[in-house]
Amino acid sequence: MNSDLFLNIGGPHVIHEDFGDEVVVVHLETGRYYSFNQTGSEIWNRVSHGILVKDLIDWMMNNFAGDAGRLEAEVKTFLEQLQEETLVAPFPAPVQPAASGKSFEEKTASEKAEFQTPQMEKFTDMQDLLLLDPIHEVDEAGWPHPMEEAGGGKKE
Amino acid sequence: MNSASEPRPIADSAVFFDELGECFQKACAMAGGCVVRRFTVGGLGLELQFAGRALVEGIVPAFGHLPAILPPDQPRLAVRILDSMSTGVNIPSPPWSSDDYRERGEVRGFNDQNFRTAFSIGSGVLNMFHLRRAEAVLWLRDASRLAYWESGAPLLTILNWWFGQKGRQLVHAAAVGNEDGGVLLAGKGGSGKSTTALSCLDSKLSYVADDYCLLEPDPMPRVHSLYNTGKLNRDNLEQFPQLGELFFAAGCRLEEKALVFLKDFCPEKLSGGFPLKAVMLPRVTGTPRTSLVSISAAAGLKALAPSTIFQLSGAGADAFAKLTRLVRRVPCYQLNLGTELDEIPLTISRFLGGT
Numbered sequence: 022m023n024s025d026l027f028l029n030i031g032g033p034h035v036i037h038e039d040f041g042d043e044v045v046v047v048h049l050e051t052g053r054y055y056s057f058n059q060t061g062s063e064i065w066n067r068v069s070h071g072i073l074v075k076d077l078i079d080w081m082m083n084n085f086a087g088d089a090g091r092l093e094a095e096v097k098t099f100l101e102q103l104q105e106e107t108l109v110a111p112f113p114a115p116v117q118p119a120a121s122g123k124s125f126e127e128k129t130a131s132e133k134a135e136f137q138t139p140q141m142e143k144f145t146d147m148q149d150l151l152l153l154d155p156i157h158e159v160d161e162a163g164w165p166h167p168m169e170e171a172g173g174g175k176k177e
Numbered sequence: 178m179n180s181a182s183e184p185r186p187i188a189d190s191a192v193f194f195d196e197l198g199e200c201f202q203k204a205c206a207m208a209g210g211c212v213v214r215r216f217t218v219g220g221l222g223l224e225l226q227f228a229g230r231a232l233v234e235g236i237v238p239a240f241g242h243l244p245a246i247l248p249p250d251q252p253r254l255a256v257r258i259l260d261s262m263s264t265g266v267n268i269p270s271p272p273w274s275s276d277d278y279r280e281r282g283e284v285r286g287f288n289d290q291n292f293r294t295a296f297s298i299g300s301g302v303l304n305m306f307h308l309r310r311a312e313a314v315l316w317l318r319d320a321s322r323l324a325y326w327e328s329g330a331p332l333l334t335i336l337n338w339w340f341g342q343k344g345r346q347l348v349h350a351a352a353v354g355n356e357d358g359g360v361l362l363a364g365k366g367g368s369g370k371s372t373t374a375l376s377c378l379d380s381k382l383s384y385v386a387d388d389y390c391l392l393e394p395d396p397m398p399r400v401h402s403l404y405n406t407g408k409l410n411r412d413n414l415e416q417f418p419q420l421g422e423l424f425f426a427a428g429c430r431l432e433e434k435a436l437v438f439l440k441d442f443c444p445e446k447l448s449g450g451f452p453l454k455a456v457m458l459p460r461v462t463g464t465p466r467t468s469l470v471s472i473s474a475a476a477g478l479k480a481l482a483p484s485t486i487f488q489l490s491g492a493g494a495d496a497f498a499k500l501t502r503l504v505r506r507v508p509c510y511q512l513n514l515g516t517e518l519d520e521i522p523l524t525i526s527r528f529l530g531g532t
Contacts, residue, residue: 167298
């Protein structure tokens with residue numbers, strides 16, 4: 022992933038709530054929903070306000086202890102997952118990005134939390150509710166027949 | 178078989194809604210009059226206007242436990258309900274194409290700041306709602322083909338649109354409790370919501386819902402009864418033999434989902450609603466004992482929000498926000514369901530007694 026990308030929430034189809042140690046995200050178009058562990062939640066909270074990837078990684082390195090190469094790789098992998106799920110998307114960077122630049126206070130090694138791999142739990146059990154019912158037949162006026170009349174069986 | 182329809186050369190929600198209204202008036206005249214039933218639900222008024230009697234028995238029983246009056250000085254929703262087969266009145270062709278049917282039946286181009294429109298291909302029901310006038314129309318071709326799920330939870334789509342406007346939220350959840358407070362039972366189909374709710378009929382707890390109810394999230398969360406339907410499957414026909422007898426006495430067949438209207442069976446057990454004290458997620462364990470385990474608000478939201486939002490046309494960010502406020506205000510638990518059914522209401526009662 023390009024470190025100069027400016028990422029933000031993918032659009033109004035993504036709704037989310039931060040519970041501190043866990044974020045719950047719902048994708049209204051796919052029927053999928055997600056939860057992130059604490060590291061994933063930290064990343065999400067910053068991306069949800071819009072941020073350059075390189076600024077996010079700087080912020081993570083300032084707040085979490087661990088191997089810098091591993092941290093960068095795992096944060097980028099997580100961001101790629103978010104992008105694949107269309108939860109986040111790249112946007113043109115604002116002239117002065119809201120969360121851009123090293124505006125944070127440098128932390129000492131003892132103040133940093135141990136870096137844990139950011140993780141996403143994906144739930145697909147509700148996707149079927151959003152599947153379009155097939156239209157088997159329509160009447161002379163153009164109204165679709167109910168599934169049972171059209172031989173499609175009863176709906177749950 | 179007809180090919181996919183082309184839209185008529187009108188594409189205006191207001192014109193189409195008025196055409197449906199004219200059809201309703203004609204249908205009333207053809208069917209010998211308009212049958213009106215009025216209810217109070219969640220403190221608001223609901224007026225059902227039927228063109229003839231053909232759909233009355235399919236729709237009214239689910240609301241039969243509610244006060245049969247309109248509350249004074251409160252907003253009211255009027256729903257005009259008709260079918261073509263019994264009245265001989267056809268409605269106009271859809272002013273949209275077959276490609277415009279979207280997720281949850283929503284019709285592209287006919288959902289805007291003034292109107293909500295959805296057509297359920299599964300049940301053949303058209304729902305249209307005029308937000309500003311608080312008027313809605315429900316049409317289907319043949320009243321005798323009303324799907325069982327439309328009888329068990331009638332007008333679900335229209336009521337979700339209406340209540341969403343009024344600061345309430347229709348929720349896919351069961352609810353049991355007493356006048357001091359109760360619990361919302363959340364989870365997807367098969368999680369044990371119905372079993373839990375029905376197990377409370379033989380206890381001191383009252384019953385608000387087994388599948389859908391109405392949440393008033395502010396200022397303090399409260400749940401209201403919407404339907405008095407009890408839904409049984411083959412397993413719990415054996416678990417609740419008295420309800421099974423009622424089901425078969427009504428002439429129903431086992432291959433159908435077993436719907437019973439509890440006002441006919443145990444009206445004294447039905448509650449109009451109560452303050453909410455907790456969200457509980459039932460889980461079938463197969464072990465004898467029932468237990469409660471505290472879980473996070475996030476876990477509660479994951480059980481409650483997706484199954485509500487993805488089922489109900491128009492539910493989205495606003496519904497999510499209301500459900501989030503709920504799980505932040507009351508504790509969430511996993512309710513591990515034991516096979517000893519008596520223990521389920523006892524466990525809930527002990528919790529309510531201790532809060």
